[in-house]
Amino acid sequence: xxxxxLRHWFVPGVATLVLCLVAGVATAAPPRAGGDAAxxxxxxxxxxxxxxxxxxxxxxxxxxxxxxxxxKPNPKRRELKDEHTNIVLNHGQWRxxxxxxxxxxxxxxxxxxxxxxxxEESYRLCGQCHGDKYRDWKVGVHGKRTGMWNGEKQYLLCVxxxxxxxxxxKPLAPMPPPVRPGDIR
Amino acid sequence: xxTQGKRDEPAFRMSRRKMMKGxxxxxxxxxxxxxxxxxxxxxxxxxxxxxxLSPDDxxxxxxxxxKEYSEKYKKAVKVRAxxxxxxxxxxxxxDLSRCIGCRRCVYACVGExxxxxxxxxxxxRVLQLNKERGVDLEDAEQYYNPxxxxxxxxxxxxxxxxxxxxxxxxxxxxxQATWKERDGITVVDYNxxxxxxxxxxxxxxxxxxxxxxxxxxxxxxxxxxTHYLGNRPRPVGVVEKCTFCIQRVRNIPGRYTACVEICPxxxxxxxxxxxxxxxxxxxxxxxxxxxxxxxxxxxPKFFYFYAT
Numbered sequence: 001x002x003x004x005x006l007r008h009w010f011v012p013g014v015a016t017l018v019l020c021l022v023a024g025v026a027t028a029a030p031p032r033a034g035g036d037a038a039x040x041x042x043x044x045x046x047x048x049x050x051x052x053x054x055x056x057x058x059x060x061x062x063x064x065x066x067x068x069x070x071x072k073p074n075p076k077r078r079e080l081k082d083e084h085t086n087i088v089l090n091h092g093q094w095r096x097x098x099x100x101x102x103x104x105x106x107x108x109x110x111x112x113x114x115x116x117x118x119x120e121e122s123y124r125l126c127g128q129c130h131g132d133k134y135r136d137w138k139v140g141v142h143g144k145r146t147g148m149w150n151g152e153k154q155y156l157l158c159v160x161x162x163x164x165x166x167x168x169x170k171p172l173a174p175m176p177p178p179v180r181p182g183d184i185r
Numbered sequence: 186x187x188t189q190g191k192r193d194e195p196a197f198r199m200s201r202r203k204m205m206k207g208x209x210x211x212x213x214x215x216x217x218x219x220x221x222x223x224x225x226x227x228x229x230x231x232x233x234x235x236x237x238l239s240p241d242d243x244x245x246x247x248x249x250x251x252k253e254y255s256e257k258y259k260k261a262v263k264v265r266a267x268x269x270x271x272x273x274x275x276x277x278x279x280d281l282s283r284c285i286g287c288r289r290c291v292y293a294c295v296g297e298x299x300x301x302x303x304x305x306x307x308x309x310r311v312l313q314l315n316k317e318r319g320v321d322l323e324d325a326e327q328y329y330n331p332x333x334x335x336x337x338x339x340x341x342x343x344x345x346x347x348x349x350x351x352x353x354x355x356x357x358x359x360x361q362a363t364w365k366e367r368d369g370i371t372v373v374d375y376n377x378x379x380x381x382x383x384x385x386x387x388x389x390x391x392x393x394x395x396x397x398x399x400x401x402x403x404x405x406x407x408x409x410x411t412h413y414l415g416n417r418p419r420p421v422g423v424v425e426k427c428t429f430c431i432q433r434v435r436n437i438p439g440r441y442t443a444c445v446e447i448c449p450x451x452x453x454x455x456x457x458x459x460x461x462x463x464x465x466x467x468x469x470x471x472x473x474x475x476x477x478x479x480x481x482x483x484x485p486k487f488f489y490f491y492a493t
Contacts, residue, residue, distance in 0.1 A: 132493075140464040141280075141472070141492055144451030151438025161451070169450065171333035175288035178327065184304045184397075 050138075052157050055119045062119075064106035073103045090166040092129075100125055100164070126158045133158075225249050234361065235266075235374040235413065247413065254411075254418055258404040266413040267435040269368035275429050275486065276369075276465040277442075278454035278474075279343060282491045286311050286334045286341030290444035290453065294345075297430060297443035298416040299408055301400030308427040309345045309444065310391065316340055320475075345444075346371065346392035346427035347477060347485030354384035354393060354426075363424075368435070369458075369486050370428050372414035380422040389478050393426045429455070458486065 067083075077096050080087075089095060102110040109125050110116050117124055127134030136142035140153075143161070147153040161169065218226045228249060232238075238246060247264045254262035291309045300306040312325035316338050325342075335341065352371050355363050362377035363384055385393045399421045411417040412432035419425050430442035434455070440446070445453040456463035465488070468474065472490040 136492060139467045141454065141468055142451070144448065146441060146446050148438035149434060149441045149445075149455050150457065156451075161449075169285075171335060172285060172287045172449065173332060174286060174330065174334045175292050177288075177330045178291075178307050178310070179305045180328065 050123070050155050051153075052120055052123075052155050053160065055122065055157055055159055057119075062107070064101075068106040075103050087165050090168075091164065120157075122164070123158050126164075225253060229376060232376055234377050236361075236364070250413070250417065254409075257418070258402075258407045258409070260404065260407070260409050262407075262409040262411060262417075264411050264413055264417050265432065267431075269366050269370075270435060270437065271367075272457075272459055274369045274458040275348065275434060276456060276458035276463075276469075277348070277429065277487045278456075278465055278468045279487070279489050280452040280454070280492045281340060281342060281489050282493045283450045283452035284311075284341045284343065285450055286313055286329070286339075287449060289447045289449060290343060293443040293447035294427070296406065297408055297433075298428075299400075299402055299411070299418055300394075300425070301396060301398075301402060301419075302406070303401035304398050306394045306396070306400070306425070308392070308394065308425075309343050311341055311343045313339050313341055320477075342489065343444075344390055344392070344477070345487070347390050347483065347487040348427075348429065350484030350486065351482060353387040353389065353481075353483060357383040357387040359383065366414075370414075370431055371426070372428055372431065373424060373426060374414065375417070375419050375423045375425070378423040380424065382424060384424055389481050389483065393424050395424050396421050 075098060077098075080097070084097075089097075100109050102108050102116050105116055108116045108118055109122060111125060112128055123134065123137065127137075133142050137158070143158070144156050145153045158164070218230055228245075232246060233242065235243075243266055247266060250264045251262055254264065288311050291307050291311060294300070294308050295302070295306075298308065300308065310327050312322070312327055313329040313336070314320060314326075315324055318324050320342065329336070329339075348369050348371055349365075350369075352365055355365055355371060358364075359381060360377060360379055362379065363371060363373045365371045380395070382395055385395060396419055400419055402418060407418070408416060410432055412428070412435070415428040415431035430440075430444075433440040433442060441455055442453075445455050454464050454468060456465035458465055458469075460466065468490050469488060472492060474488045474490045476485045476488060
């Protein structure tokens with residue numbers, strides 16, 4: 001009788017303890033993961049900054065406000081006839097200048113969230129659509145890094161290799177092929 | 186009239202054994218340096234295998250080589266013998282979805298590693314493959330030369346030394362002039378190599394190259410930052426190979442290899458396989474990776490991958 005009573009209390013007791021432990025671990029873990037995941041969403045938590053080179057502007061074109069400060073911004077979607085006619089937009093469909101360039105601060109770009117960013121941070125803008133490439137770029141797998149393999153590295157911005165208005169990588173002329181063994185004297 | 190017996194009597198008697206001895210002695214003497222050869226030639230003649238050199242011996246050898254090369258190439262040549270760093274195992278990644286076959290890497294390697302320009306030696310061979318047939322080496326073309334690359338329907342696979350975990354080239358060397366270092370780089374002691382080329386026959390990747398002639402290396406193009414086991418000028422009659430730019434990567438901090446640095450599409454990756462934070466580990470853990478000729482169990486530390 002006494003032994004049965006002990007078992008009667010002991011088994012549910014252990015089960016409750018185990019349940020509590022499991023629940024504790026389960027509830028303890030999510031906030032950490034959530035904290036990491038929350039980072040890219042809010043503009044309040046700044047992203048990791050990368051040491052990048054200056055963006056490859058056409059000489060003399062930056063700062064854009066030099067010319068634009070006199071003009072009244074016209075947010076109407078249209079084809080530019082007077083200026084920037086050399087830029088042919090070949091990047092997805094239904095895009096136009098002010099999707100990426102900021103209407104009221106011409107020296108900056110803007111994200112979909114409305115956050116204005118400097119041209120040095122343009123990778124964040126690109127990363128909005130090309131998330132997989134952005135993820136790989138951040139760890140050094142997409143794109144090129146030079147410098148020290150186990151020390152200070154130089155990064156390249158997306159726009160150092162891809163023209164943002166026409167991003168496909170252009171074909172190159174190959175270097176000469178090797179000499180055939182029969183032709184080596 | 187001479188008798189029969191007298192005619193058979195040879196005027197000068199020499200046994201075959203004696204003659205062979207004489208021939209061997211003369212040939213042996215010819216192989217020695219000349220009597221008036223400079224001391225450095227005698228020193229290199231009696232130099233031990235790199236791995237048996239004492240620190241003092243090594244210092245002397247490096248000084249001798251620096252003097253010799255500096256005179257020959259008319260500039261201050263540095264020959265180092267930086268040892269492997271503990272806790273590092275070099276790994277290399279090549280993104281086949283990015284490579285466009287422009288061969289920039291081939292010539293950057295030649296410039297960095299002092300390969301012979303004439304006769305030409307390339308440590309990297311870029312193969313053009315057919316997208317429909319995949320990695321089919323029977324169908325590979327290395328002499329492609331269109332106006333622009335990449336060509337439609339093709340992809341490109343550069344092949345160089347794969348720095349095997351079990352290198353067949355090392356196994357066959359009859360004099361142990363080539364070996365795998367602790368950081369995974371297979372190296373050659375050019376002063377110990379006898380030029381038998383067994384290693385070239387054993388290598389399944391065609392990664393070893395022989396100096397059939399005295400290497401043609403113009404002084405102006407010679408890279409004076411060298412490593413004893415890497416890019417120092419080679420004599421005629423020895424085998425050479427890619428060393429992951431040992432003269433660059435073994436330093437702390439060490440520069441990226443010349444081929445990584447030049448690649449215009451960023452297809453080449455390099456890092457420490459033992460560092461969980463390295464690019465190489467990310468690639469191996471997250472991307473589709475393959476090694477070349479896996480069935481041979483050479484266990485390359487050169488990983489081809491597809492980033493997309």
